[in-house]
Amino acid sequence: MKEKVARTRQPEEEPPEFYIPATRNLHDGRIRTLKSGDGFALLDRHGDASVSSDGVLGLYWRDTRHLSRFELEIDGWRPLLLSSNVQAPQAILAVDLTNPDILLSGQLELQRDTLHISRSLFLDNGACHQRLLIRSFSDRRRQLTVRFRFDADFADLFEIRGTPRARRGHLSKSLKSEAEVQFSYLGLDGVQRQTSIAFEPTPHHLDCGEARIKLELAPGASNALFAEVSCVHPTESAPRRRFLVSLRRRRGEEASSAAGHTRLETDNAVFNEVLERAVADLAMLTTETASGPYPYAGVPWFSTPFGRDGAITALFTLWTDPALARGVLQFLASTQARAEKRDADAEPGKILHEMRSGEMAQTGEVPFGLYYGSVDSTPLFVLLAGHYWRRTGDLDTVAALWPQIAAALDWVDRYGDLDGDGLIEYAAKADSGLLNQGWKDSNDSIFHADGALAQGPIALIEVQAYVHEARWLGAVLARKLGHSDLARDLERKAEELRMLIEERFWLAELDTYALALDGGKRPCRVRSSNAGHVLFGNVASGPRAAAMARTLLARESFSGWGIRTIAEGEPRYNPMSYHNGSVWPHDNAMIALGLAEYGLTAEAARLLSGLFEAARRFELRRLPELFCGFPRRRHAGPTAYPVACAPQAWSSAAVFALLQACLGLSFAPDQRQVRFRRPRLPEFLDRLAIRGLTLGENEIDVVIHRAGGSVSVHAYPRRGDLPVVVTL
16 A cells, blocks of 8 residues: 555635636526537537637537637628527537628618528537528528638637646648638647638638628528538538538437437426437437447536546446446546556556546646546446446456456555555545545535535545445456455455444434545534435445435425535535535435435435426526525526536436436346336326336336326336336
């Protein structure tokens, strides 16, 4: 075991390192989000990236903004907005615009609503494809000038988040042809980044800041314009052709991907929209890597692989889409640390926290190029592998991953227990990086009952629960693979850890577990949502699980929309904070899965009901990364957190975990069974149909009906024999 020194906590008056300033609100309805692969776009409702906005809009590729301005004008006027929506599942921004009253020398030249402008934008393979279809409803021939203003600043994402830079690289601009402009940026990391912008038809004027295209429209006639912004390669063919080819390919890929997924249908039309949005957002966030599909954490700040987020997202969707979990496991195994590296918080066997490819990460201005500063990603990796086998029975994949699973378990023993007391602690080694290394990684998120910040090394309650479950599941896998001695050792360590948790963390006076133990082994006597993860880790006794459920669903913790991260009345409680009083959908889903482990499916249904009511009030029926923890009020919706990511992968996936928890749904691959334990449906659902539920080569449909407080489960074979066992 290597000695580690805890970094000193910064004074609260100083902004924490890598803090995201809330100088903008991403959830006021003005921003539309697109993502494909390693790129994403933030646009306004018109489909523009406007310089008059708050500075976050643009087209991004691998943590760099490749397009900082793209604005449309018709005859020198900005069109009027009619409608704007990101269509699922293709993730196409569809915008309807019209012309304003256009005046020339004080005279009305073109009356408003004469032109209909249909604008379609989507991302594919490092490019943003755009089509304008302009139709005239005038009674005479019209001449128009369509103008695009554009620019590229190649700002690093961390710059945009607020991290200052002393120097930048060199930017150049050039005309590549009469229809194409190219921007080039040589970064301080020595990487040449390029953006090409091409138009069709050929503009009558093009320079490095704008394009003007003249059109002539007969009465009732239409004309189409195409623009392509590419971050990865110069345009190889006309934008029109690439728009149509890329759109057909994307639709084909989406249809192929959807064909293998379990499908859900209910009798509640709004909940169906929530499910459809979640499916579409997960598809948009998932990127195909060399190791398989991986859900990037969230747009805009975390559009990259995160170990913790990927593992939890895969866990939540495991029952509907095991292929995603396989891709996550393979990716995390391929990026597992193999040596100690202090500036990256890396140690042999440790699982990735995040990886970045932008200029500032590559130069070391931020430490996140390949960064391992999380204490929970490693046990979550093992835990996911165990649940993957429980879901699929796919022992071949587990066997191929076993060296990495064993290395992760070894990391827990060799590096996770910093002081040899049997608990898992963290203390950042890197001079730069994250001070707190659990999922609540804000500098002020771990504290005592008097509000004083806990000093490390810190043992988080949820991490102990994850390690407990990881050891039990690791033992199952070890025994399946013939490692009986290791299996017995893991079971012994799991039981010893369970007893330590019960002894050191339980707070009888609060009916909950301590948030953490500090470096002096003093418990943080704070009611937190972290304690609910103990249920997911199968640590608590039955009576303590029931007490925990009452504590978590009491008024101080349960806002009506969901369980708060910190209960009202605790010293640092603030419903508008990031981690000290807000509501996180993934946090609630983890707790719901834990409640189901103890048969508390009615309590899980309360969480699903609260988050559904929140989702139906958010734009696009989309659950964001988090929202404020204010109490639920009649005739008022939840309060958005201004800089939350949306979409966020584990928030999108949360609805599937919440449904699984309500149903008490599990799988027994050895017995080839699907099991429902004390299934419940929330009051807003009377019927749920699960189409195409698979286990091995077998497939069934399941239809669940609610009548008052009782639920009936009916199974219909589609392929093979797959028994369903219901325990009431």
